[in-house]
Amino acid sequence: QKEVEQDPGPLSVPEGAIVSLNCTYSNSAFQYFMWYRQYSRKGPELLMYTYSSGNKEDGRFTAQVDKSSKYISLFIRDSQPSDSATYLCAMRFTGGGNKLTFGTGTQLKVEL
Amino acid sequence: GAVVSQHPSWVICKSGTSVKIECRSLDFQATTMFWYRQFPKQSLMLMATSNEGSKATYEQGVEKDKFLINHASLTLSTLTVTSAHPEDSSFYICSAGQRDNEQYFGPGTRLTVT
Numbered sequence: 001q002k003e004v005e006q007d008p009g010p011l012s013v014p015e016g017a018i019v020s021l022n023c024t025y026s027n028s029a030f031q032y033f034m035w036y037r038q039y040s041r042k043g044p045e046l047l048m049y050t051y052s053s054g055n056k057e058d059g060r061f062t063a064q065v066d067k068s069s070k071y072i073s074l075f076i077r078d079s080q081p082s083d084s085a086t087y088l089c090a091m092r093f094t095g096g097g098n099k100l101t102f103g104t105g106t107q108l109k110v111e112l
Numbered sequence: 113g114a115v116v117s118q119h120p121s122w123v124i125c126k127s128g129t130s131v132k133i134e135c136r137s138l139d140f141q142a143t144t145m146f147w148y149r150q151f152p153k154q155s156l157m158l159m160a161t162s163n164e165g166s167k168a169t170y171e172q173g174v175e176k177d178k179f180l181i182n183h184a185s186l187t188l189s190t191l192t193v194t195s196a197h198p199e200d201s202s203f204y205i206c207s208a209g210q211r212d213n214e215q216y217f218g219p220g221t222r223l224t225v226t
Contacts, residue, residue: 043205043207043218043220098215104154105155
């Protein structure tokens with residue numbers, strides 16, 4: 001079993017839809033949770049960074065962490081074609097030298 | 113936000129030659145840099161962790177003699193793929209961060225070995 005599970009998709013939604021992306025994990029020691037967006041043939045771009053459980057909102061993006069369920073989510077409101085990319089969840093322990101454990105990534109396509 | 117650059121963005125080399133990829137943090141000092149490898153439609157695979165002024169720590173299964181990493185300053189790390197072979201063709205991405213802070217990724221380097 002992988003430490004971090006993420007549905008690879010592809011996920012196709014119409015423009016304006018609310019998108020829900022999710023990851024589950026097995027190691028309860030993870031404390032920091034991140035979402036990265038990666039366009040084709042580009043490096044990942046940090047979207048959201050949260051510590052422990054709770055919600056964090058930034059514009060159209062909301063990140064949720066439920067440590068009791070070992071489940072994290074990223075919501076994208078009013079999705080745009082420019083949101084079409086691969087979304088990677090990542091997480092790490094406190095300390096540990098910043099080493100990240102990634103999900104496999106979910107490919108999202110927002111259609112006109 | 114923090115900016116990390118990589119050079120070159122794309123390189124083609126012949127089998128048996130060596131290739132050096134540079135990773136630079138442009139507006140911050142990075143105590144730690146990471147090197148990843150990514151195959152098409154797959155996630156990032158961590159190859160090694162590089163700390164300034166010390167030897168890199170390689171992940172299990174990564175040949176340290178083949179993938180040479182140098183982190184000579186707080187803003188520069190290099191990855192040298194020695195005696196490259198076609199199976200080394202991949203997308204190599206670095207990231208840089210400060211202790212207990214976010215990691216910022218470079219744009220990646222596409223290596224094609226013919």
